[in-house]
Amino acid sequence: MGYESHKIANNFFTSAILLFLIQIVVGIIAALQFVWPDFFILNFNTIRTLHINALVVWLLLGFMGASYYVIVEESETELWSIPLARFQFWATILTVGLVVIGYIIMGFYPQANITVFGTLLLNEGREYIEAPRWADILIVVSVLLFLLNTTMTAWKTRKFTDVQGVLIAGNLFLALMYLPGVFYTKNMIMDQFWWWWVIHLWVEGAWELIAAAFLAFSLHKLLGADRTMLAKWMYIEVGLVMFTGILGLGHHYYWIGTPAYWLWIGGIFSALEPVPLVLMVWDSFRTTKYATKPVENRVGLFYTISHVVFNFVGAGLWGVFHTLPQINKYTHGTQITTAHGHIAFYGVYALLVLAMIYIALPTLRGVKQFNQSRGYVAFWWMTISMIFITFSLTGAGLVQSYLERVMGLDYVTVKSAYNHYFWIFRAVFGVGFLVGVLIFVKDFFVAGKEPLAKAS
Amino acid sequence: MSKKTAKNFFIYGSIFFFLVLVVLTIDTMIRVPKRAPVITAEVDAGKKVWHKYDCIGCHTIMGNGSYFAPDMTNVAGRKPKDFLKKFILDPRAINPKAAMPKLGLNEKEADNLMAFLEWTSKVDTNKWPPKPVLAAARKEASTGQAIYQNQNCAACHIVGGIGGTAGPDLTRIGPKWKSEELTRYLKNPASVKTASAMPGFAHLSEQELKDLSDYLLTLQ
Numbered sequence: 001m002g003y004e005s006h007k008i009a010n011n012f013f014t015s016a017i018l019l020f021l022i023q024i025v026v027g028i029i030a031a032l033q034f035v036w037p038d039f040f041i042l043n044f045n046t047i048r049t050l051h052i053n054a055l056v057v058w059l060l061l062g063f064m065g066a067s068y069y070v071i072v073e074e075s076e077t078e079l080w081s082i083p084l085a086r087f088q089f090w091a092t093i094l095t096v097g098l099v100v101i102g103y104i105i106m107g108f109y110p111q112a113n114i115t116v117f118g119t120l121l122l123n124e125g126r127e128y129i130e131a132p133r134w135a136d137i138l139i140v141v142s143v144l145l146f147l148l149n150t151t152m153t154a155w156k157t158r159k160f161t162d163v164q165g166v167l168i169a170g171n172l173f174l175a176l177m178y179l180p181g182v183f184y185t186k187n188m189i190m191d192q193f194w195w196w197w198v199i200h201l202w203v204e205g206a207w208e209l210i211a212a213a214f215l216a217f218s219l220h221k222l223l224g225a226d227r228t229m230l231a232k233w234m235y236i237e238v239g240l241v242m243f244t245g246i247l248g249l250g251h252h253y254y255w256i257g258t259p260a261y262w263l264w265i266g267g268i269f270s271a272l273e274p275v276p277l278v279l280m281v282w283d284s285f286r287t288t289k290y291a292t293k294p295v296e297n298r299v300g301l302f303y304t305i306s307h308v309v310f311n312f313v314g315a316g317l318w319g320v321f322h323t324l325p326q327i328n329k330y331t332h333g334t335q336i337t338t339a340h341g342h343i344a345f346y347g348v349y350a351l352l353v354l355a356m357i358y359i360a361l362p363t364l365r366g367v368k369q370f371n372q373s374r375g376y377v378a379f380w381w382m383t384i385s386m387i388f389i390t391f392s393l394t395g396a397g398l399v400q401s402y403l404e405r406v407m408g409l410d411y412v413t414v415k416s417a418y419n420h421y422f423w424i425f426r427a428v429f430g431v432g433f434l435v436g437v438l439i440f441v442k443d444f445f446v447a448g449k450e451p452l453a454k455a456s
Numbered sequence: 457m458s459k460k461t462a463k464n465f466f467i468y469g470s471i472f473f474f475l476v477l478v479v480l481t482i483d484t485m486i487r488v489p490k491r492a493p494v495i496t497a498e499v500d501a502g503k504k505v506w507h508k509y510d511c512i513g514c515h516t517i518m519g520n521g522s523y524f525a526p527d528m529t530n531v532a533g534r535k536p537k538d539f540l541k542k543f544i545l546d547p548r549a550i551n552p553k554a555a556m557p558k559l560g561l562n563e564k565e566a567d568n569l570m571a572f573l574e575w576t577s578k579v580d581t582n583k584w585p586p587k588p589v590l591a592a593a594r595k596e597a598s599t600g601q602a603i604y605q606n607q608n609c610a611a612c613h614i615v616g617g618i619g620g621t622a623g624p625d626l627t628r629i630g631p632k633w634k635s636e637e638l639t640r641y642l643k644n645p646a647s648v649k650t651a652s653a654m655p656g657f658a659h660l661s662e663q664e665l666k667d668l669s670d671y672l673l674t675l676q
């Protein structure tokens with residue numbers, strides 16, 4: 001395994017993958033509830049909360065695992081404190097477990113969500129950041145310990161590579177942007193205003209920094225490409241992400257009660273957000289030509305490049321096509337948003353974490369070669385299914401925008417009569433996605449441990 | 457461009473744009489209170505009920521949230537509050553086919569929630585949701601049908617595939633009712649069916665009620 005510290009990364013990856021599996025199973029239940037609302041013992045809202053929270057948490061666990069791995073590889077030394085990292089891991093898992101139990105109790109007995117010390121005990125009723133205040137505090141502590149440990153590791157060797165710098169900056173920005181979502185605001189407009197600071201500045205800011213750092217790291221590791229060149233392009237990319245993404249926040253401030261100048265600011269800046277994403281695609285394809293060594297971990301490279309491409313498709317294309325106020329006026333809050341949310345989270349961040357797992361895998365298992373074919377099979381099951389889920393939801397969204405927003409038909413009528421088949425397609429492809437995830441989970445546990453010849 | 461220039465471009469550029477965002481945020485905080493009615497104690501209590509029952513896990517509000525159920529921004533403007541309150545307390549008592557479960561709110565919570573939804577319906581949302589074109593371009597065939605439309609019966613009833621699902625489909629309602637009884641029902645539903653959730657239309661004149669029921673009787 002090389003470094004003892006890599007066991008920590010392995011723990012984070014294992015927990016991330018198990019949550020990924022849970023996310024998809026509850027996602028299929030949620031999809032079926034669109035057709036049969038009473039399909040399951042828990043109502044849709046509880047299932048959806050589990051679905052989106054599992055997503056965010058497994059991505060964060062994946063980022064932490066990958067960050068621990070990358071920092072150690074870049075510093076070429078053990079973590080500053082392995083016991084602290086182990087403690088941080090188990091404390092995080094415990095917190096997540098308690099929060100999930102809370103959601104389920106609240107699902108059965110909504111009345112149990114009582115107010116204690118002025119905040120709700122089990123569920124704050126704000127999507128993605130439903131976790132109650134006590135959990136917020138524990139999460140912040142966990143992230144601070146993680147930041148401390150990774151920063152001190154980089155500090156210890158005084159090397160401070162560019163990748164480490166951007167990675168730590170991204171993680172710090174991530175931690176800081178959690179805070180605007182912790183406090184209660186009386187005014188629903190400001191409630192949503194601050195809520196979007198968290199959600200938007202995460203996915204279109206902090207997380208993209210982390211992604212760019214991982215990309216530069218991976219391209220160097222896999223291809224042996226020149227570090228200075230990679231670092232230069234990484235800075236240009238993250239610079240453009242921040243210039244367009246920070247004020248691009250305005251694309252969420254069109255209709256929530258905030259002043260009308262946001263229509264201009266949000267429209268203009270968010271329309272430019274695909275620019276750095278295109279640059280990343282160009283950069284990574286170009287870099288493959290500067291390889292200085294043969295690629296051993298082909299599946300790792302494959303996932304990395306796929307992440308870059310789907311970053312552009314999911315966030316760039318599916319994000320930008322409804323980002324101008326003239327269009328968003330009709331598509332806001334429809335299934336168009338759901339379509340974008342799915343392809344963006346999968347393409348940008350799920351594939352990113354999976355790519356990092358494959359890149360780390362040989363090191364974690366202490367092997368040079370592993371059977372790579374299962375990784376591709378998993379990829380195609382997941383990706384083709386997700387493309388069709390996105391098409392189903394986009395179809396449902398176009399029908400909904402037209403019939404409800406333009407023609408004035410009722411929401412429930414459109415949902416139950418006109419979009420019925422889209423829900424069925426979505427659920428079917430959800431099952432296809434699950435097949436891919438199961439193959440991936442198996443691969444994670446057996447790759448590098450089975451004899452190479454037995455490869456199938 | 458050298459790596460160092462690129463690095464400075466990233467660091468100073470990010471700081472600059474973040475400061476612009478902070479300035480805009482302060483300006484927004486100053487302007488927002490003027491774009492909505494005053495927040496009373498009931499509105500705040502209602503907002504807390506909204507969070508407590510995780511309504512956003514199914515509904516959107518101001519277009520943000522979950523996409524399983526209708527948007528709540530304007531619902532208090534679209535339907536009478538009495539009706540909405542009854543619905544929230546026990547959805548399936550009103551509409552047996554409702555997908556919304558009974559969440560167990562009490563009377564007081566429901567009242568506060570109505571105050572909150574009333575408040576959100578008055579927020580200046582830059583004219584969102586847009587006014588549908590169909591509603592604007594409709595032509596009425598009879599006086600009764602005109603009344604049906606301007607009283608917005610379609611918010612709760614379907615005729616020929618168009619309308620809401622809170623009340624029964626009226627596409628073939630004609631044969632079910634007698635003229636005199638229907639007129640009485642429309643004026644005060646509770647006088648015909650006990651515990652009816654259908655709002656009364658006593659503010660209409662006798663002639664208007666008659667025209668309306670004549671129109672309904674033609675639906676078969």
Ligand code: HEM
Pocket residue numbers: 127203204251252270271273274314315316318319320322323328331332333334337340341342344345348349519520521
């Ligand atoms: C980078 C990865 C991205 C992810 C993971 C992501 C994810 C999401 C999600 C989950 C939502 C829905 C939030 C809710 O539940 O209300 C959303 C909304 C939205 N996103 Fe993204 N997004 C990304 C990038 C982008 C980009 C680059 C753009 C445009 C340039 C964009 C444009 C939008 C818009 C306009 C909405 C609001 C939709 C509405 O009005 O309902 N997104 N995004």
Ligand SMILES: [Fe+2]
Pocket residue numbers: 200204248249251252
């Ligand atoms: Fe955004």
